[in-house]
Amino acid sequence: MFGFTLIILLLLFILWKLMLVVPMREVNVIERLGKFRAVLQPGFHILIPFFDRVAYRHDTREEVLDVPPQSCISKDNIQIEVDGLVYIKVIDGHKASYGIEDYRLASINLAQTTMRSEIGKLSLSQTFSEREALNESIVREIDIASDPWGIKVLRYEIKNITPSRHVIHTLEKQMEAERSKRAEITTARAHKEAMINLSEGERQYAINISEGEKQKRINEALGTAKEIEIIADAKAQGMNLVSAAIAKPGGDDAMQMQLQEEFIDQMGEVLQNTEVSVVPNDLARIQGMFEGINQVGDSLKGGKA
Structure with missing residues (x-):
C-alpha cells in the first residue's frame, strides 16, 4: 500500500x-x-x-519604477534635487533575461544619469518651463540605451524639482520684486490712461463750449440781421406811405405843419431841461417861423370876425 x-x-x-x-x-x-x-x-x-x-x-505589463531624488547642477550652476517616475515594459524575454542582470535597477540608474546630463544643459528657469521637452529627451536617451535589454521605455515623468533653500529664498525675493514691478507698471499705466481720459474730457468740453459760443454768435447775428431787415422794411413802408400822403393835395402843407409842431416840442424840451441858454444860429428862419405863426393867428382872428 x-x-x-x-x-x-x-x-x-x-x-x-x-x-x-x-x-x-x-x-x-x-x-x-x-x-x-x-x-x-x-x-x-x-x-x-x-x-x-x-x-x-x-511580467509583460507596463511597470512603473520610482527614481529616487538626486542632486543635479543646472546650466547656470544652481544645485537642485530632482526625482521622477520611469515607465517600462518587457518586449523581449530573452534579452531581458540574458542581456542584463537586473533591468529594473539598470533602468533607474540610467534614468538618473540621463536626467543629470539633460538638466545640465538647461538653466533653472528652463527646467520648470520646459519640463515636457525634458521628459521627452530623457525617454529618448533611455530608450536608445535600453534597447539591448529587451525593454521599452514608454515615458518618463519628473515629479519634483527642488532647489536649495538659499535658491528658494533668492527666487522668492525675485518674484516679490517682479510682482512689485508689475504693480508699479500697472499703476503707471492706469494713471496715464486716467490723465489721457481727463485731457480728452477737457478737450471735448472746450470744443463743446466753443461750438456753443459759435452757434450763439451766429444766432445773435442772424437775429440782428433779421431785426435790421424788419426795421428797414418798416421804415421803407413808412416812407412810402409818407411819400404817398405828400403826393396827395394838401399833403405838403400837412407835412410842414407836422415838422413845425415837432420842432416846437423838441425845442421846448431842450430849453426846459438845459441850464445853458440855447440860441439857434439860424435866426432868420426862426423869425420867419414866428412871422408865419403870426399870419396863421391873424387869419384865424379874421375868420372869427
Missing part, C-alpha cells in the same frame, strides 16, 4: 513537472540542461521533466 501511494505521488510530481501553464500577463524563459531553449508565451505547455526548467519569469 505504501509503495502504491509512493508511485502515485511520483507520477503526480512528474505530471507537475511535465505541464506548465503560463499566465496571460507573463512570459517564461525555459532552459534545458542549463542552456536557453525557448521563451514560452501565455498558455499551456509540455516540458521534459528534470531536463527543462523555468529559468526566468517576466
Whole structure:
C-alpha cells in the first residue's frame, strides 16, 4: 500500500513537472540542461521533466519604477534635487533575461544619469518651463540605451524639482520684486490712461463750449440781421406811405405843419431841461417861423370876425 501511494505521488510530481501553464500577463524563459531553449508565451505547455526548467519569469505589463531624488547642477550652476517616475515594459524575454542582470535597477540608474546630463544643459528657469521637452529627451536617451535589454521605455515623468533653500529664498525675493514691478507698471499705466481720459474730457468740453459760443454768435447775428431787415422794411413802408400822403393835395402843407409842431416840442424840451441858454444860429428862419405863426393867428382872428 505504501509503495502504491509512493508511485502515485511520483507520477503526480512528474505530471507537475511535465505541464506548465503560463499566465496571460507573463512570459517564461525555459532552459534545458542549463542552456536557453525557448521563451514560452501565455498558455499551456509540455516540458521534459528534470531536463527543462523555468529559468526566468517576466511580467509583460507596463511597470512603473520610482527614481529616487538626486542632486543635479543646472546650466547656470544652481544645485537642485530632482526625482521622477520611469515607465517600462518587457518586449523581449530573452534579452531581458540574458542581456542584463537586473533591468529594473539598470533602468533607474540610467534614468538618473540621463536626467543629470539633460538638466545640465538647461538653466533653472528652463527646467520648470520646459519640463515636457525634458521628459521627452530623457525617454529618448533611455530608450536608445535600453534597447539591448529587451525593454521599452514608454515615458518618463519628473515629479519634483527642488532647489536649495538659499535658491528658494533668492527666487522668492525675485518674484516679490517682479510682482512689485508689475504693480508699479500697472499703476503707471492706469494713471496715464486716467490723465489721457481727463485731457480728452477737457478737450471735448472746450470744443463743446466753443461750438456753443459759435452757434450763439451766429444766432445773435442772424437775429440782428433779421431785426435790421424788419426795421428797414418798416421804415421803407413808412416812407412810402409818407411819400404817398405828400403826393396827395394838401399833403405838403400837412407835412410842414407836422415838422413845425415837432420842432416846437423838441425845442421846448431842450430849453426846459438845459441850464445853458440855447440860441439857434439860424435866426432868420426862426423869425420867419414866428412871422408865419403870426399870419396863421391873424387869419384865424379874421375868420372869427
